[in-house]
Each structure stands twice: as C-alpha cells, then as structure tokens.
Amino acid sequence: AQTVTQSQPEMSVQEAETVTLSCTYDTSENNYYLFWYKQPPSRQMILVIRQEAYKQQNATENRFSVNFQKAAKSFSLKISDSQLGDTAMYFCASRATGTASKLTFGTGTRLQVTL
C-alpha cells in the first residue's frame, strides 16, 4: 500500500516570491511515479509536474520544480516567481507501476498567492 502525507494544510506567498510545498510518501514498490496536481477554486484538477522514481534528475516545468529525495521518500514542489493564478489546492500523489492507473493522493495544501 502507498501513503502520501502533506503536512502543510495552508500556505501563503507573495506574488513574485518562491514557495516550497512539502510531501512525503511511503511505498514498498521499487517502481513508481510521483505527481503534483493543482486544483484551482471551482476548476478542474490539472497535472503540474511528475517524476519517475527511477530518474535521479529532478523534474522541472517552467516555474515549477521538484526536489526528489528517494532515500528520504520526500517529494517537494518549488514554485518560483509565484503568480496570482497559482492560487489553488495542490495535491501530491503517487502511483505504483503495478497498480494500473490508481493514484494515491495526499490531503492537499491550500496555497494563497497575495499581492
């Protein structure tokens, strides 16, 4: 079984600043994927970034990057140059390669970007 823990229920950051959202996970699988999803208020959930566990290099997508520490089972998301449109719930999720498409989600971090 997989578990995902997000210890920060809410965070706030000023526009143009950098913020890091924390995520830890537990799994007995050797092969798995990790994801960060964003759910803006009243809007659809979208994928922000994903990381294959077998890759040592941290994934980056424009202003979004991850710090993947496999031994520590940590997968944090860094948002640089925060924008008002980044205001959303952010969910960390994992998927073992042997469980089809099942995602295991954390409880989420509500991020508020302020002026």
Place this chain on the structure above:
Amino acid sequence: KAGVTQTPRYLIKTRGQQVTLSCSPISGHRSVSWYQQTPGQGLQFLFEYFSETQRNKGNFPGRFSGRQFSNSRSEMNVSTLELGDSALYLCASSLVSGGTDTQYFGPGTRLTVL
C-alpha cells in the same frame, strides 16, 4: 481535442435513492478512473476501467459500481444513497492503463445527499 466531460455537474438526491454519473473521456483515451473527493477523507480512488474491464478497485462498499462502454465512456452508479456519499466525484482519463501518459481530470459531479 475536447477535454474530459462529466454529466451532470450537480445532483441532489435523498437517502435511499440511487444515482448514475457519466464520464466521457478524451477522444482516443481508453482508461477511465473514478475518484471521490470529500473534505474529511480527501481524494479516494474508486475504480478504473480499461477496454470495458475493471482493472482496479478501491475500498468502497458494493453500493458503488461502474461500467465502461465500447466507446470508452464510463458510468458509475451508487445505490441506496447515504448522507456520507455527498462528495465531488471526479473521473480521469488516459490513453492506456498504468502507462506513463498523463491522466486528465474532468470537472466533477457534485452530489448532495439529503
């Protein structure tokens, strides 16, 4: 391409009734997964269908069921509704099951049970 669509967007039912929710995946996608989102339990996996077959099932009672049609559209059914079934039900589609491709989520169906 059109995104994942879910109908209806909102539903109000009373305890004991049953409900059917529909999900149309992105064209060409054959895998559809369903999730329940509640403030208390968060996002929980219900089941996944691929090529009309259930591939995986979460820890939900048998009142929750689903199916997938030959055009990949999927429905989920909840029978004998309980107050605790009030939730946002999300579906997600991907090209294949368990592959490396991205899962795309629909806008959800918000079910309220009175």
